Amino acid sequence: MKLNRRHFNLALGGGAALAALPSLPALAQAAQVAQPKIYYGFPAGSAGDSLARRVADKLGGTPYAQSNAVVENKPGAGGRIVLETLKTSPADGSVLTLAQASALTIYPHVYTKMNYTMADFAPISIGAQMVFALAIGPMVPDNVKTLKDFIVWAKANPEKSSFGSPGAGSMPHFVGSLFGVNAGITFQHVPFRGSLPAVNDTVGGQIAACVTPTGDSLAHAKSGRLRILAVSAPKRVAEPDAPTFTELGYPEIVAEEWFGFFAPAKTPSNVINAANTAIQAALKDKAVIDGLAAIGLVAAGSTPQAMRASLESEYQRWAPLVKKVGFTAES
Secondary structure, eight states: OOOOOOTHHHGGSOOOOOOHHHOOOHHHTTTBBBBEEEEEOTTTSSHHHHHHHHHHTOOOOOSSSSSSEEEEEEEOGGGHHHHHHHHHOOOSEEEEEEEEEHHHHHHHOOOOSSOOOOOGGEEEEEEEEEEEEEEEOSSSSSOOOHHHHHHHHHHTTTTTTTEESSSTTTHHHHHHHHHHHHHTTEEEEOSSSSHHHHHHHHHHHSSEEEEEEHHHHHHHHTTTSSSEEEEESSOOOOSOOOTTTTTTOOOOOEEEEEEEEEEEEEEOHHHHHHHHHHHHHHHHHHHHHHHHHHHTEOOOOHHHHHHHHHHHHHEEEEHHHHHHOOTTTTT
């Protein structure tokens, strides 16, 4: 079974989504939020943080908000903390969260005790899609330049063969673990509080490798401090210029994920619709599109209904995949 994120359509932000948006009179019925707050569950400077801030800077002066939103980072627990916070926040549009899909589609299969469920949140819009990169740092000798080379090195150095990810149970965690199983190597997982700490420890030589959103390792790869060996995209992408796992003989490792904007479950539908329209407009801004592309993200808005359908579909699909990898929070 493939880790294939093509079950949702990137064209969600196109004409069909626009046709489903409410009329301006309907939007006018929503009370304008003075200054929204957007929680993000990973450190500042990461790819998702950039998405949150680029969208936040476009929300002011719309039917949704008087002023641009403020982004507040709450790292920890693989992004669960911000969703737990959102669950008990005012359901009036004043507080949103940007979260990765896996926090609602994978985590329920990994953690036996969670303080939220999908029913606690109202989807607003998908924000951007991402793929993941396997990168190695200075702990691995310079003559290791390809995935095949790395497998040889890992087999000879099982005590050093490890990889960092944004957190236990995250999609990059499963990408790295599945690669280890398929390649027949010891590939010890090291969870971090976000992608950037994992990248920094790889650059610093504390761990051999990291699997993170491509945008979080691009700058270090361009400077020569990291070597990106493979990406989880279904086909080659412009950035980084690296082969896919499929090209290299691992067709099972195809993984894409999205970040999406959420509100508390009881937020009125007219507020959700106003926020959706403002967010989709921000995601169609050329500067936003180009800025996200530069860090490995593809802007991709959606209707709330399409976003919920994607979550429900992916939740069902991940149950057997998590079981195959054999990881639980207690393992």
